[in-house]
Amino acid sequence: MKRFRVALAATLAAGALVSAQAYQAAETFDAVWKIVRDTHFDPSFDAAKWDLVRTELRPKAVAAKTPGELRAVLRDMLGRLGLSHFAVIPSSPDTVDDHRISEAQPGFDVRLVGRELVVSSLDPDGGASAAGVHAGWIVESIDGTAVSTLLSDIGESTPPRIAQLEAWRLAVVRLRGGFSSRVNVGFVDGAGARVVKSIERRPERGQQVTVGSLPTMVVRVSSSLKPTPAGGKAGVIGFNVWMAAVDSPFQKAMDEFRGADGIVIDLRGNPGGLAVMIMGLAGHFVSDRAVLGVMKTKDAEPLRFTVNPRLVNAAGVRVDPFKGPVAILVDGMTGSASECFAGGLQSLGRVRVFGQTSMGQALPALFDRLPNGDVFIHAWGDFVTGTGVRIEGRGVVPDEPVDLTREDLLAGRDAPLDAALAWIDRAAREHRKVQQKRQLHEVLLRLGAGV
Amino acid sequence: MFLRVAALAALLFAPAYTQAPEKTTTPAALPDAREIINRHVKAIGGRAAVLAVKSMHSTGTLTVPANGMTGTIELFGSAPNLQVIKITVGGIGEIAEGFDGSHGWSMNPMLGPTLKVGKELDQAKLDADFYSELREPAKYPTVKTLDKVTFDERPCYKVSLTRIDGSTDIDYYDVATGLRAGSENTRETPMGTITQTSIEGGYKKFGKIVQATTLTTKAMGVEQRISLATIEYDKVDPGVFEPPAPIKALLK
Numbered sequence: 175m176k177r178f179r180v181a182l183a184a185t186l187a188a189g190a191l192v193s194a195q196a197y198q199a200a201e202t203f204d205a206v207w208k209i210v211r212d213t214h215f216d217p218s219f220d221a222a223k224w225d226l227v228r229t230e231l232r233p234k235a236v237a238a239k240t241p242g243e244l245r246a247v248l249r250d251m252l253g254r255l256g257l258s259h260f261a262v263i264p265s266s267p268d269t270v271d272d273h274r275i276s277e278a279q280p281g282f283d284v285r286l287v288g289r290e291l292v293v294s295s296l297d298p299d300g301g302a303s304a305a306g307v308h309a310g311w312i313v314e315s316i317d318g319t320a321v322s323t324l325l326s327d328i329g330e331s332t333p334p335r336i337a338q339l340e341a342w343r344l345a346v347v348r349l350r351g352g353f354s355s356r357v358n359v360g361f362v363d364g365a366g367a368r369v370v371k372s373i374e375r376r377p378e379r380g381q382q383v384t385v386g387s388l389p390t391m392v393v394r395v396s397s398s399l400k401p402t403p404a405g406g407k408a409g410v411i412g413f414n415v416w417m418a419a420v421d422s423p424f425q426k427a428m429d430e431f432r433g434a435d436g437i438v439i440d441l442r443g444n445p446g447g448l449a450v451m452i453m454g455l456a457g458h459f460v461s462d463r464a465v466l467g468v469m470k471t472k473d474a475e476p477l478r479f480t481v482n483p484r485l486v487n488a489a490g491v492r493v494d495p496f497k498g499p500v501a502i503l504v505d506g507m508t509g510s511a512s513e514c515f516a517g518g519l520q521s522l523g524r525v526r527v528f529g530q531t532s533m534g535q536a537l538p539a540l541f542d543r544l545p546n547g548d549v550f551i552h553a554w555g556d557f558v559t560g561t562g563v564r565i566e567g568r569g570v571v572p573d574e575p576v577d578l579t580r581e582d583l584l585a586g587r588d589a590p591l592d593a594a595l596a597w598i599d600r601a602a603r604e605h606r607k608v609q610q611k612r613q614l615h616e617v618l619l620r621l622g623a624g625v
Numbered sequence: 626m627f628l629r630v631a632a633l634a635a636l637l638f639a640p641a642y643t644q645a646p647e648k649t650t651t652p653a654a655l656p657d658a659r660e661i662i663n664r665h666v667k668a669i670g671g672r673a674a675v676l677a678v679k680s681m682h683s684t685g686t687l688t689v690p691a692n693g694m695t696g697t698i699e700l701f702g703s704a705p706n707l708q709v710i711k712i713t714v715g716g717i718g719e720i721a722e723g724f725d726g727s728h729g730w731s732m733n734p735m736l737g738p739t740l741k742v743g744k745e746l747d748q749a750k751l752d753a754d755f756y757s758e759l760r761e762p763a764k765y766p767t768v769k770t771l772d773k774v775t776f777d778e779r780p781c782y783k784v785s786l787t788r789i790d791g792s793t794d795i796d797y798y799d800v801a802t803g804l805r806a807g808s809e810n811t812r813e814t815p816m817g818t819i820t821q822t823s824i825e826g827g828y829k830k831f832g833k834i835v836q837a838t839t840l841t842t843k844a845m846g847v848e849q850r851i852s853l854a855t856i857e858y859d860k861v862d863p864g865v866f867e868p869p870a871p872i873k874a875l876l877k
Contacts (some may be wrong), residue, residue, distance in 0.1 A: 385716035387693030
């Protein structure tokens, strides 16, 4: 399982309160090092080189004076793997003076557009909406720290995928804080004027879910019926993380939209979660036990992510999976299980993907509690789609790339969604033609057979 | 029934790990496999005592120590081959599997309702055998003592059991007590083939039968522990084995 995008999980846990746990640097370092050595999925993993890493870094870990210093050594060690899904989620602050807590947020999300950090969406019930913040505004400073300073380490040559993720992480860590606390954010508004807003941090909306040692996640599922440009109707379903609590509302939305011209699944900003769920949700759109992808691990037989066709609705009545056109929206913050789902269905030719290339962090992972109380997320397999496309380091490449622009955001346009809805019109027409031909063919066959 | 729990639990949290037991003696001195199995059956109360029970209900807990997952487990079994297992895990919900004598099914909040088919169904039917403790020749036509090894830090006889579906399980029987110490088995799942090693322990007497109350399963490097707190016999409502409504809809 597992299967959580590391940056988000680390951000969620970044402000945990100081605990009285034992500070076990050597044991913790050894545990992380050994888990990687024993479970790394790549057959070409260089164990001898890993031994040298231990020789070099263990003394630094043992000499660490704070949990933060130890974590820095661990980050150094894991960073040398050059892969996603190897990270330590802190269970305590980095130092005794570090009192950051991250249980509430100002209610807006950000994306890197060019070299600028831009408000990409707002929670209508969040503090930012209440303060009059709009999508498309440029974020210039957070609590007095210039965003340009925060982003200065992200070089021009950094791949856009990585730059997006890192910029988001740097911002979100600072935007989050305690309940009812405030964050002062400097913006450039739609008219080009500089404004500073004092924004109340509010609890994240949604259902709180805790799985094992992982930080508590907040699950949100949204669904609505949207008009298409040609006057049709498309069901739009979005959710923010892959947790079991998503399945029931997703199923209800599917039941509601079963007669729609098409379905749009919005996975923008969805960093992943329980990867096994991709088999269940894909079953709403695929009628057979097709293979979305294969997970290759160190020792065992490859495991197949096989679609479980959803042949029963929420009321317990037999139904067919949705056969009409399905679009998936992705962006640079779509990761892990979301990528396995989108990439898997894309490889089957069942969906059309719109938006920006996804995160490219799609290694199924496990998580273990470390001797110092931190949680270690570690990849234990590699995921390739049914057609052999490796998502890690590449991302899901949209069939129809649609850039995120400040102009669209300021105008209230959702360009990727608009493109998906327009495609649904075209695809639904084709789908209806095929259905009509099939029905006609069946009638002719029956007539020919004298039935 | 414990082995059947292991098969389900492995699906929940991760697959496949094999323990390489240490060989301790030569095959020449090994007892016959049927003798070893019969010794186990005698140690748990005897064949007659086992066959006298017609149904069983157990409750307990399940933990995955490494990642902090915890949950409850409830098992229902009835002769000849009815079975329902329910596991409730925090943050995930209830996962259930069953076999009603003809159909194998699962209900999983991460996957939706599923009917078992093909080899998976064949294995579910055998795994649901209420008297699987006896390793009867009708279900396990070929049994063979392979070795005397150290398993779970104790001398054990390693016995291979070929089932009527052609699959092979490995059992380990404690040389000192005769009780089964654990097993290795490979099962077909929707994700592929999964191999797991299970260690049984905490044998306690419930009624006239001695039952293992702890089961530690290792699959793909992940260890999970099941601990049974209650076991009672012949009080199971047959309605428990009715497949849930979504499964019945799939059967239409």
